[in-house]
Amino acid sequence: MDNQGLVNLGILDLVVAYSLVLLAIGLAKLKRIGQEAQMLWASLRMVFQLLAVGYLLHFIFAVKHPLPVLAILLVMGGFSLQVIGARIKRKMPRFYQVVGTALLVGCGGVTFVFCSLVVHYSPWYDPRYLIPLAGMIIGNSMNGASLAAERLGAEMRERREEIETALCLGASARQAAKPALRNAFRAAIMPTANTMAAMGIVSLPGMMTGQILSGTEPMVAVRYQIAIMCAITGAVAITAYLIVVQGYRSYFTKAQQLEMQ
């Protein structure tokens, strides 16, 4: 990577940057918004978590072995599953099995295709590429998965009458649940579609900005951004699709009866 234009940030620079958070906390206190403690805690967590992950990545980059890289990816996947589980209060039956499998197949499959066929770096486990690329794919898929699972549950509950009427008329479980599936999938991919539509005009994406700041040619950064957005869209869509098509089945018995908890 070309680092010629890179301006290294020192501790003092970070202290100045952190003063902006303190300014926000000060404003919250002045206006008695009452979020000062949460903002302070969140900002401290952000600093310590990023420092910790920085040291960890430094170590993993130095080791150059696939095992710690795969371990990191597993932790990222597991943590995202736990985050989704914590967000959703009324979980579908077999929630962790359905969402875990969807994340594994959706994110794992797309990361594999993207790294091996699009970026095609070597070796395949090079943490400098694999970890950030998989991280972006998992992070976005986590949001899509969360929306898909939450919306599917809500749709199945709200549409109970409609689903049972369809079953009474001879519909299969899949036919009866089709409107719920459609809405859940739409809800899951909507933010990604919106992000793509606004990209470059409303917002400059983080990865591209980061690459430009670290000295990469803007057009190189743009090509990376386009490619990663395509990968993210694919991963979100596959993950959400797997959640809705596997998830709806968990609401039905083998006799195609709607079984709500």
Next chain:
Amino acid sequence: MVTVDSVSFLGRSADGGVVKLLDGISFAAKAGEITAIIGPSGGGKSTLIRLINRLADPSEGRIEVGGTDIATMDPLQLRRMVALVPQKPFMFEGTVLDNLQMPFRYRHETPPAAQSGEVAEVLALARLDRELLERDGRSLSLGQQQRVGVARALITKPQVLLLDEPTSALDRRTSDGLAATLREICHGRNLTMIMVTHDLRLTEKVADYCFYLEAGRILEQGRAAELLAHPASMELKRFLAEPADQEV
């Protein structure tokens, strides 16, 4: 013919506990007859017809349709033979015609056109005006929706028709008209019809056979005219004497 043999069903009570909603129910509903299930609210009437349609399975006992145990049948095939019309039939998005065509779409069959004989027949049977065909199903009154529900169930010519309070939202004149239609269809098509109702007038007018269900148990059953004229149990006497309790 529908045979229900020693059927019990465990369900969830409001506080989340397990409760026996049906307890040892046995009866036979013959083809070409209307069987009425009467009784107070919460007695298990609607649950019973859901079991016949296999929207749920009994905890004990067996149900046969046409001599076959429904537990051994493909639920989709069963529900295409046994149609259930809920008390408040859900109207799918679209027109009344779209709603009438829905069962055919589920079966991957060509739906009948607006001008077809099938559509005209069920509109007449359910006493619906042809002009309603292009109306949004959800904009209809509850009474009209109930009749669309009946028409939608009849259009595929089921062998068994299960009706949950079919006249609860109808005025007296429309209710009487629908009652006459139900008798006509049942006898004309040799249909097995099982009807849950609070409406004793309707029961008197159309039912051939009747049983009284309270707290999940059949307390009395017999030919409808005989049962309603000469109730034996205190519970049925009280039910027949208390019209206020028969409100939906």
